Amino acid sequence: xxxxxxxxxxxxxxxxxxxxxxxxxxxxxxxxxxxxxxxxxxxxxxxxxxxxxxxxxxxxxxxxxxxxxxxxxxxxxxxxxxxxxxxxxxxxxxxxxxxxxxxxxxxxxxxxxxxxxxxxxxxxxxxxxxxxxxxxxxxxxxxxxxxxxxxxxxxxxxxxxxxxxxxxxxxxxxxxxxxxxxxxxxxxxxxxxxxxxxxxxxxxxxxxxxxxxxxxxxxxxxxxxxxxxxxxxxxxxxxxxxxxxxxxxxxxxxxxxxxxxxxxxxxxxxxxxxxxxxxxxxxxxxxxxxxxxxxxxxxxxxxxxxxxxxxxxxxxxxxxxxxxxxxxxxxxxxxxxxxxxxxxxxxxxxxxxxxxxxxxxxxxxxxxxxxxxxxxxxxxxxxxxxxxxxxxxxxxxxx
Numbered sequence: 001x002x003x004x005x006x007x008x009x010x011x012x013x014x015x016x017x018x019x020x021x022x023x024x025x026x027x028x029x030x031x032x033x034x035x036x037x038x039x040x041x042x043x044x045x046x047x048x049x050x051x052x053x054x055x056x057x058x059x060x061x062x063x064x065x066x067x068x069x070x071x072x073x074x075x076x077x078x079x080x081x082x083x084x085x086x087x088x089x090x091x092x093x094x095x096x097x098x099x100x101x102x103x104x105x106x107x108x109x110x111x112x113x114x115x116x117x118x119x120x121x122x123x124x125x126x127x128x129x130x131x132x133x134x135x136x137x138x139x140x141x142x143x144x145x146x147x148x149x150x151x152x153x154x155x156x157x158x159x160x161x162x163x164x165x166x167x168x169x170x171x172x173x174x175x176x177x178x179x180x181x182x183x184x185x186x187x188x189x190x191x192x193x194x195x196x197x198x199x200x201x202x203x204x205x206x207x208x209x210x211x212x213x214x215x216x217x218x219x220x221x222x223x224x225x226x227x228x229x230x231x232x233x234x235x236x237x238x239x240x241x242x243x244x245x246x247x248x249x250x251x252x253x254x255x256x257x258x259x260x261x262x263x264x265x266x267x268x269x270x271x272x273x274x275x276x277x278x279x280x281x282x283x284x285x286x287x288x289x290x291x292x293x294x295x296x297x298x299x300x301x302x303x304x305x306x307x308x309x310x311x312x313x314x315x316x317x318x319x320x321x322x323x324x325x326x327x328x329x330x331x332x333x334x335x336x337x338x339x340x341x342x343x344x345x346x347x348x349x350x351x352x353x354x355x356x357x358x359x360x361x362x363x364x365x366x367x368x369x370x371x372x373x374x375x376x377x378x379x380x381x382x383x384x385x386x387x388x389x390x391x392x393x394x395x396x397x398x399x
Contacts, residue, residue, distance in 0.1 A: 159255020
């Protein structure tokens with residue numbers, strides 16, 4: 001189905017694109033509020049840094065579960081109703097986190113929040129479906145800019161609120177915002193007919209079929225998983241580094257480091273334009289290389305604030321630019337299966353993130369910051385080496 005001819009009444013104008021971008025940012029922020037709070041949560045619940053790091057891992061595993069079980073429903077059900085229902089459940093899960101008396105219950109409710117926060121990944125293919133072929137990269141780039149800003153601002157906001165009012169207040173406010181978002185989306189999103197009539201079980205199995213039949217999808221999945229593993233490895237361990245000597249920063253200051261990722265979020269529009277102009281291949285190796293370089297810089301100059309700041313900027317540019325190129329490529333494969341393609345891609349993406357955060361938290365206990373950076377740098381290098389294996393036919397498709 002070509003949206004420009006089959007569904008012209010659904011084409012997103014600038015206002016609707018902005019609303020969807022805002023909704024994506026609000027939804028995905030829910031799985032990142034804990035990152036700058038890990039040192040505080042470890043002390044509050046009297047657990048080790050590795051145990052606190054599991055919060056991020058379990059949230060990402062929950063997100064991967066939601067991608068597998070819920071996102072494919074975007075091809076089967078009316079999307080506006082699905083989006084609003086998922087937003088309500090996310091709000092309830094956030095309230096559960098705010099009420100958690102133990103680290104175990106915190107982890108369980110964080111897992112539940114991750115499952116339903118995938119509403120953002122229903123919105124992204126929805127926007128891609130509504131856009132014409134000529135503007136799809138731009139529209140996806142704008143919606144993803146909102147999503148990425150949500151990730152970045154989540155860290156800043158949660159750190160500041162936790163310092164002023166305590167970590168539980170972060171999650172009460174997040175629950176209220178999700179309720180407001182539900183009302184807004186119910187009123188403003190257009191209705192759209194389902195894209196598929198196949199039974200739910202077959203719908204889920206068709207995700208595996210897509211992965212088997214589409215080599216470009218598999219390649220872009222690998223790029224994405226490597227990048228997000230590196231990203232998660234960094235953000236899971238940086239609070240521990242910045243809370244110790246020579247920095248001794250509080251939660252609010254650690255959260256402010258998320259603002260440095262604005263460069264990566266703003267890069268989304270640039271990366272979308274690269275895709276629309278046919279430069280995905282050259283852009284991919286550039287962004288993969290930036291990931292590796294950022295970790296080398298931060299490992300060598302771990303006690304230099306300037307080096308950490310520059311490293312964060314380079315890392316976010318690499319990860320987020322690569323993500324836009326990946327999504328621009330995969331959404332051209334099967335227009336009638338964009339939600340299932342999102343499931344295939346983003347499930348592996350967040351599994352990569354969960355592995356990166358768990359691996360980095362483990363390494364940090366034994367090898368400190370150097371161990372975490374070694375893992376991140378190796379992931380970036382692997383992406384560059386894998387790029388060198390692109391076959392000519394697939395290169396032509398990805399350009």
